[in-house]
Amino acid sequence: MSSTLLTLPAVISGGCHCGNLHYSLHWPLAEAPTLRACGCDYCTRHGALWTSHPEAEVRLCIDNEAAVLPYRFGTASADFLVCRRCGILTLTRCEFEDALRTVVNANTFDNLALTQCARINTDFEAEDLEQRLARRRRNWSPLTVVAP
Numbered sequence: 001m002s003s004t005l006l007t008l009p010a011v012i013s014g015g016c017h018c019g020n021l022h023y024s025l026h027w028p029l030a031e032a033p034t035l036r037a038c039g040c041d042y043c044t045r046h047g048a049l050w051t052s053h054p055e056a057e058v059r060l061c062i063d064n065e066a067a068v069l070p071y072r073f074g075t076a077s078a079d080f081l082v083c084r085r086c087g088i089l090t091l092t093r094c095e096f097e098d099a100l101r102t103v104v105n106a107n108t109f110d111n112l113a114l115t116q117c118a119r120i121n122t123d124f125e126a127e128d129l130e131q132r133l134a135r136r137r138r139n140w141s142p143l144t145v146v147a148p
Helices: 041-046 129-139
Strands: 011-015 021-026 035-038 058-062 068-071 079-083 089-095 100-105 119-122 141-146
Touching: 021 089, 035 041, 058 100
Parallel strands: 035 119, 058 141
Antiparallel strands: 011 021, 021 058, 068 079, 079 089, 089 100, 100 141
C-alpha cells in the first residue's frame, strides 16, 4: 500500500476574495500550520481560523488602503482587516512600539488545503490586556507591509 507525501509550500499565499489585500506567509516549519478557532463572538461569526508563528514572516500588500476597514473591538488592541469591497476578514494586526505582529485567517489561503492542517479551539476571554499583548508578541508572526 502506498502513501502520498503531502508537499507544504515554503511560502503560503493568500488574500481577500477581490485581491485588494494579499499576503505571503513565509512558513518556517516542515509541518503544516495549526489552525486556531477563536471562541469569541466576532471570530465565530466570521468562521475565522487563525494561524501564526513567531518565525513566520508575513508580507502584506494592500492595493487600495481606502477599501480596507480596520475593525477594533474589546480591548481595542488589534485591527481586524476586512476588505470593504468583498467583505473578507483576511488578517489581524497588532502594533507594538517596535514592530507589527499578525495572525492570518487560514480560510484565505490560496495554495494550501486546510485539510492538511490540524485545528484547535481557543479561548482568550480570561486574558487581561497585558497578558494578551504578551501572547501576541510571543506567538504572532512579524508583519511587513509592502507597497503594491
